[in-house]
Amino acid sequence: MPKIRPEDLDRISEEMRRTILLRQGAGRVRVIVHMDTCGIAAGGRSIMKALMEEIEERQIKDVLLITSGCAGLCNREPMVTVELEDEPPVKYVDLTPEKIKRIFKEHVINGQVVIEYTLAIEAKG
Amino acid sequence: MERYRTHVMICTGTNCISNKAWEIKEALEAEIAKRGLEDEILVVPTGCDGFCAVGPIIIVQPEGIFYQSVKVSDISHLVEEHFLKGRPVKSLMYVPPGEKEPIPKMKDIAFFQDQRLIALRSRGMINPERIEEYIGRDGYKALAKVLTSMTPEEVIEEVKASGLRGRGGAGFPTGLKWESRKRAKDYPKYVICNADEGDPGAFMDRSIIEADPHLVIEGMAIGAYAIGASYGYVYTRVEYPLAIKRMEWAIQQAREHGLLGENIFGTEFNFDIEIFKGAGAFVCGETTSLVTSIEGRAPEPRQRPPRTELWNKPTVINNVETWANVPVIILEGAKWYSQIGTETSKGTKVFSLAGKINNAGLVEVPMGITLREMVYKIGGGIPNGKRFKAVQTGGPSGGCIPESLLDLPVDYERLTEAGAMMGSGGMVVMDEDTCMVDVARYFLEFLNSESCGKCSSCREGINAMLEVVTNICQGKGREGDIEFLEELGAAVIDASLCGLGQSAPNPVLSTIRYFRDEYEAHIRKRRCPAGVCRELIQYSINPEICTGCLLCVKICPNEAIVGEKKKPQTINLDKCIKCGACYETCKLKAVVIT
Missing domain, CATH: 3.40.50.11540 (NADH-ubiquinone oxidoreductase 51kDa subunit)
Known part of the structure; x- marks a missing residue:
């Protein structure tokens, strides 16, 4: 194994950044996938898998994936809530893997809400 | 890049390992694989999280959910409910003493809130082997x-x-x-x-x-x-x-x-x-x-x-x-x-909180925090509503600090002035059921066996002090014993070569300083006020409280408790070996020590 040089420390740190941010619970965006029995039956797992693929393919480090229980609107599942720092959370409903990939690109990465897939924009607080 | 969405941080410090942390880790990994989540959820062994009293501990990130007292048999339910369905398991969450609502997140638990981590900055955050x-x-x-x-x-x-x-x-x-x-x-x-x-x-x-x-x-x-x-x-x-x-x-x-x-x-x-x-x-x-x-x-x-x-x-x-x-x-x-700490003591200090305290464990706090905050806020107070009596700091070479000094800020000088010392950071909390003479005897026994024997002042001095204190505990104390201990203690401090001998009398001298009345009660009244020293106490049953449930009869190893069912029992003092088993067992507190 080659000896570490000072500049290698920054490289290793960058490689570890997703791990460290995840363990601090610190990310720019939190994507909450509503699971529970109903969410899973409606296809919640395929939404989770699609999100993980996006993160891996795009090497995204500051997006946290969180599972939660039923959000109470079982007939509109699969459902996801996207929370950008300092912005009100947005709920997306009736999702498919294709839809969530578009949401990931446009909203999670570029900050543009995909209005047509939303339930409503929640008021903050 | 690692793709996992969830990291399950399991404490694998020695304390949690002794409560089966490795078995829990194995069970977690097996259950995660069984549910097909092995590409999504990573189990990470970490160092000690500090809250040893409620171990084994698991922290689920990124949510920061804190699970405590986890058993292997909980794992299947935990993986299905939380990791698959996204429903954190309330029954494994921490509930503060005397309260009913669990606290889901680590950051909201009082034990962790006033800590400031420098030496322990990565505890629970990294796998120490990577x-x-x-x-x-x-x-x-x-x-x-x-x-x-x-x-x-x-x-x-x-x-x-x-x-x-x-x-x-x-x-x-x-x-x-x-x-x-x-x-x-x-x-x-x-x-x-x-x-x-x-x-x-x-x-x-x-x-x-x-x-x-x-x-x-x-x-x-x-x-x-x-x-x-x-x-x-x-x-x-x-x-x-x-x-x-x-x-x-x-x-x-x-x-x-x-x-x-x-x-x-x-x-x-x-x-x-x-x-x-x-x-x-x-x-x-x-x-x-x-x-x-x-x-x-x-x-x-x-x-x-x-x-x-x-x-x-x-x-x-x-x-x-x-x-x-x-x-x-x-x-x-x-x-x-x-900027952290006091005028003369900078930074933080790690303490191990032990003894009669609800939140036993490892804490890192800024210097200057008061003992009261340590004991009541971070430590969660004394179990079973008992009264605080003293806190022993600095290990066997340290001293006992009484309730009247609870607002003392923790720094090197203040602790030394109080007759204790910072030491390496041991902090043993004692409640009203602790006999301070017995505590002094315990530490002398430890030091007596650990003295290397090079200096006669330490080797013989500690031994002589131990003999006198043991006699006091057994009701054989004499007038002048306390003064003798003070004089001998001073001599041991003066004449010993190393820190061990120079500090060995501290537990005796500090307990005499703050709890002289307890020594006097042992010597003059042949009484142990805390009800600990066997030779000086008697067990009896209060007939007005006893319902005759016979729990004490069953637990007594020497058949010393007699009486009819559903009638008050009595203790045969000739047969009683003063083990205290009946006292511990009786929920009605009918067994009394006098």
Whole structure:
């Protein structure tokens, strides 16, 4: 194994950044996938898998994936809530893997809400 | 890049391991695989989280959900509910004493809220066996900074300016110690990490090494550069197998990455470390004995001055926690560090909270915090609504601090003034059921067996004190015993060579100072006010409370309790062996001690 040089420390740190941010619970965006029995039956797992693929393919480090229980609107599942720092959370409903990939690109990465897939924009607080 | 969405941080410090943390980790991994979640959820073994009272502990990130007292049988439910369905499991969450609602997140639990982590900065955050995770949290950046942009003099100035003092007990300013060894022109020089933690109930140093061994290695390397040493020892005890294993592994990884060895970071600096395993004698924590032990001789202390030197070469010995502070000081700066703490005691201190306290465990707090905050806020108070009596700080060489001094800020000077000491950070809490004479006897017994025997004042003096205190506990105390203990204690302090002998009378002297009435009650009234000393107490049953449930009858090992069912029982004092089993068993508190 080659000896570490000072500049290698920054490289290793960058490689570890997703791990460290995840363990601090610190990310720019939190994507909450509503699971529970109903969410899973409606296809919640395929939404989770699609999100993980996006993160891996795009090497995204500051997006946290969180599972939660039923959000109470079982007939509109699969459902996801996207929370950008300092912005009100947005709920997306009736999702498919294709839809969530578009949401990931446009909203999670570029900050543009995909209005047509939303339930409503929640008021903050 | 790792794709996992959830990291399950399981505490694998020694305390949680003894509660089956490894079995839980295996069960977790098996259940996660069974549910097809192995590409999504990573199980990470970490060092001690500190809240040992409620271990084994699991923290689920990124949500920060804190699970406690986890059992192997909980795992299947936990994985299905939380990891698959996204429903955190309430029954495994922490509920504060006397409350009903569980607290889901670690950051909202009072035990963690007032802590400030420096030496334990990566606890629960990294796998101590992976150097990448240490580097991911700015690891080895302080060493790189020192080697590429600072002179040894600048490093020493920085450490001096930080106000860092030795965390092993005496509190000597670390920068001054380094400076004097830097001036010595004799080579080779050595740095030593004192990990020979011997105080009963103390596990700070073990936990730091188990949680973050590279932090200690980096601190030692910085110290070695500052004084001009190229070799170091970690002196620990064989009874710390996990700490040894993790330190060995860390040293090996550091060597493989060129962070130990020759030309570190491409500079002229060479440094390597070896672990020295002691046999676990208390006296080896004393620095002159420690170096004698490394030299291969019987560990007996020697006269100082001259300074403690390994093979008569300039040597810096610092405690684990002291070394662990160094990289953070270099990275964050002396100014930042010196803003934490009090006028004379800077930074934080790690304490192990033990004894009669709800939240027993490991805490790191800023210097200057009051004992009251430690005991009641972080520690969660005394179990079963009992009354606080004293807190023993500084291990067997420390002293007992009474309730009247609970607002004392924790720093080196204040604790010493109160007749105790900072020591390495052991803190044993005692409640109203603790007999202070019995406590003094316990510590004397420990010191009596651990005295190396070199100085007669310590060897014979502690033994004589133990005899007198034991007599007092047995109701054979005489007038003048207290004065004799005070006089003998002073003599032991004056005439002993090393810190062990010089501080051995502290538990007796401090309990006499603050609890003289308890000694007097034992001697004059032949009474133990706390109801502990067997020869001085009697058990009886209050007939007005006893319902005749016969629980005490069943548990009594000597058939000393007699009576009819559903009628008040009585204790046959001729047969009673005063074991206290009936007292512990009776929920109605019908068994009384007089």
